[in-house]
Amino acid sequence: MATLHRIFKDLNVQALESVLTAWWNSWLPPGGGLALDGKTARGSHAEGHDAVQLLVAFVQRLNVALAECAIVEHDEIGTAATLLGDLDLTGWIITGDAKFTQKQLAAQIIAAQGDYVFTVKANQPTLYQDIATLYSALDVVADTVTTTRDCTCHGDRIERRVLTASSALRD
Numbered sequence: 001m002a003t004l005h006r007i008f009k010d011l012n013v014q015a016l017e018s019v020l021t022a023w024w025n026s027w028l029p030p031g032g033g034l035a036l037d038g039k040t041a042r043g044s045h046a047e048g049h050d051a052v053q054l055l056v057a058f059v060q061r062l063n064v065a066l067a068e069c070a071i072v073e074h075d076e077i078g079t080a081a082t083l084l085g086d087l088d089l090t091g092w093i094i095t096g097d098a099k100f101t102q103k104q105l106a107a108q109i110i111a112a113q114g115d116y117v118f119t120v121k122a123n124q125p126t127l128y129q130d131i132a133t134l135y136s137a138l139d140v141v142a143d144t145v146t147t148t149r150d151c152t153c154h155g156d157r158i159e160r161r162v163l164t165a166s167s168a169l170r171d
Helices: 002-009 013-027 076-085 103-111 125-136
Strands: 032-040 053-059 064-070 092-096 115-118 145-154 157-166
Touching: 013 064, 032 076, 053 076, 064 076, 076 103, 103 115, 125 157
Parallel strands: 032 092, 092 115
Antiparallel strands: 032 053, 053 064, 145 157
């Protein structure tokens, strides 16, 4: 145990993460969901210091973290831009919660040949209202609307999901 402690104590964490991310990217075919999720490292809070917070890019179909980055000064959006800037996003669908629903982040993902699905909540009041208005009059924009359905079973529970999207809300 002492030998492992000495090895890991002197390890360059950033270099190791960089090599592991490159290794994952070398054989991992792109595509599917890449979830952005912030986490607080358990047991990392110390007297006089904030707990360590990380932003993780998580490959959903494999249940594996592709990359992670420390969140500095509680800036998850800036950290997301940095984390995604270091990844090849071609073919990936980036998912995240409402805090990532930002124009500059969406533009960065599209510029890197990726796609995104972000949640919109009332923290973006204008966008939220625009979407509500659009979906209250779908017949007006019917040619811009696509709907897909999925039905799966988990034990004794049936899960039905319907996704309706429109290209009418650009920019």
